[in-house]
Amino acid sequence: MKKRRSAQPFLSVLSVLSVVLCLPLLAQEEDVRGLQGLPEVSFDNLTDKNVTTLGQAALAIRPADWKHGETANFVYHFFHGFVATPVSVEAEYYYRVVAKTLGKDTSQWERKSHIYIFENPADWAEFQKKASLDPWTGGIHSQGDLFIQRNPRYKFKGRTLGHEVTHLVIYRFFGPGVPLWLNEGYAEYASIGAYANFQRARGFAARPQSAALAQFIPVEKLAAMAVYPEQPDDIRTFYAESEKLVRFLSAENAPGFLLFMEGMSHGNRLETALQKGFGSRFASMTDLNRDFEKYAAQDFAPGAMP
Numbered sequence: 169m170k171k172r173r174s175a176q177p178f179l180s181v182l183s184v185l186s187v188v189l190c191l192p193l194l195a196q197e198e199d200v201r202g203l204q205g206l207p208e209v210s211f212d213n214l215t216d217k218n219v220t221t222l223g224q225a226a227l228a229i230r231p232a233d234w235k236h237g238e239t240a241n242f243v244y245h246f247f248h249g250f251v252a253t254p255v256s257v258e259a260e261y262y263y264r265v266v267a268k269t270l271g272k273d274t275s276q277w278e279r280k281s282h283i284y285i286f287e288n289p290a291d292w293a294e295f296q297k298k299a300s301l302d303p304w305t306g307g308i309h310s311q312g313d314l315f316i317q318r319n320p321r322y323k324f325k326g327r328t329l330g331h332e333v334t335h336l337v338i339y340r341f342f343g344p345g346v347p348l349w350l351n352e353g354y355a356e357y358a359s360i361g362a363y364a365n366f367q368r369a370r371g372f373a374a375r376p377q378s379a380a381l382a383q384f385i386p387v388e389k390l391a392a393m394a395v396y397p398e399q400p401d402d403i404r405t406f407y408a409e410s411e412k413l414v415r416f417l418s419a420e421n422a423p424g425f426l427l428f429m430e431g432m433s434h435g436n437r438l439e440t441a442l443q444k445g446f447g448s449r450f451a452s453m454t455d456l457n458r459d460f461e462k463y464a465a466q467d468f469a470p471g472a473m474p
């Protein structure tokens with residue numbers, strides 16, 4: 169894959185965005201990709217036709233209606249170009265920002281990830297059933313691919329895409345061994361920062377938000393959770409505290425955090441990875457819990473923002 173000059177992708181993001189944002193709502197009824205939209209490519213002409221089993225399940229829903237396209241790092245399967253174009257702009261943006269923050273060189277990576285973009289809730293519900301997903305799932309990452317639902321009626325799509333693209337970058341560069349709390353915590357942390365930046369680049373006032381924790385789970389207990397909690401309140405706490413812990417450790421020492429993450433992805437115990445990333449800073453779990461609990465009680469604590 170070719171190397172790019174760093175300023176170019178950002179400029180092209182802005183130019184495509186300005187075109188997309190200036191389109192009147194009525195024009196959404198037509199195909200308005202135009203010169204700067206995502207070009208449609210027939211499936212057979214895609215440079216990467218690697219469709220997983222879950223991807224096949226997606227493409228089996230209304231099979232005649234799927235369209236296809238691709239950018240530098242992604243292949244897209246979609247129903248309408250005007251929905252897929254902004255997704256392609258965001259996906260490339262998040263991909264580059266998160267990979268850079270994680271210190272990863274993406275230029276040697278030649279395979280593409282596939283993004284399946286659903287629009288109507290009935291199609292998404294059918295896919296959820298096929299894939300045995302929980303009903304609250306707004307998007308999933310599976311084996312390096314993304315499956316998302318974008319409702320073209322809403323102007324602000326939130327940071328679901330940023331969250332899912334972050335999982336993809338983590339999977340691509342750290343493999344499948346990253347523990348659940350660290351994977352979800354980093355996806356929340358990175359998407360909060362990158363989404364605020366993305367909104368600011370479009371001229372919207374946006375500040376990254378990370379609310380104080382209402383409940384505190386001791387770090388060793390959080391880190392040992394291999395499955396999601398069952399109760400909605402506990403799920404919220406799990407995501408929020410995981411995000412805070414990533415934010416806390418990144419703010420403590422950003423390069424150290426990356427060493428810690430490498431260690432965790434290679435199967436290190438929490439204490440071993442902490443030692444690798446932060447030396448003697450956290451002499452014991454008691455020290456870590458004490459300092460982190462104090463930090464997590466603050467509404468917004470500036471850290472090393474992506």
Ligand SMILES: [Zn+2]
Nearest residue numbers: 331335352355
């Ligand atoms: Zn997630």
